Amino acid sequence: MKPSGMPYSEMKPEDMLVLTDDGKVIEGEHTPSVDTAAHLYIYKQRPEIRGIVHTHSNYATSFAALGQEIPPIVTSVSDMF
Numbered sequence: 019m020k021p022s023g024m025p026y027s028e029m030k031p032e033d034m035l036v037l038t039d040d041g042k043v044i045e046g047e048h049t050p051s052v053d054t055a056a057h058l059y060i061y062k063q064r065p066e067i068r069g070i071v072h073t074h075s076n077y078a079t080s081f082a083a084l085g086q087e088i089p090p091i092v093t094s095v096s097d098m099f
Contacts, residue, residue, distance in 0.1 A: 019034065019035045019036075019037055019050045019051055019054055019057065020034065020035075020050075020051045021033050021034070021035060021046070021048030021049060021050065021051065022048065022049045022050060022051050022052055023049075024048065032046075033046070033048060034046065035048060035050050037050060037054065037058075039058065039061065039062070040058070041054055041055070041058055053072060057070050057072070
């Protein structure tokens with residue numbers, strides 16, 4: 019898990035955290051992201067999910083705020099389907 023409040027530009031691999039399935043830090047020295055609870059909820063509800071990529075990119079956020087799907091109009095997205 020990403021540390022809370024740490025800019026990506028300042029992060030090093032050793033800044034990442036390893037947590038138990040109830041959110042206890044078992045590796046790392048920082049406080050976990052405020053999104054930890056949401057990630058843990060997804061893992062508990064969907065045990066087949068083994069990893070989460072969480073982004074706040076401008077375009078993905080805009081589509082989500084509008085409640086719209088991101089259409090597969092470029093090869094990199096279309097290839098996934």
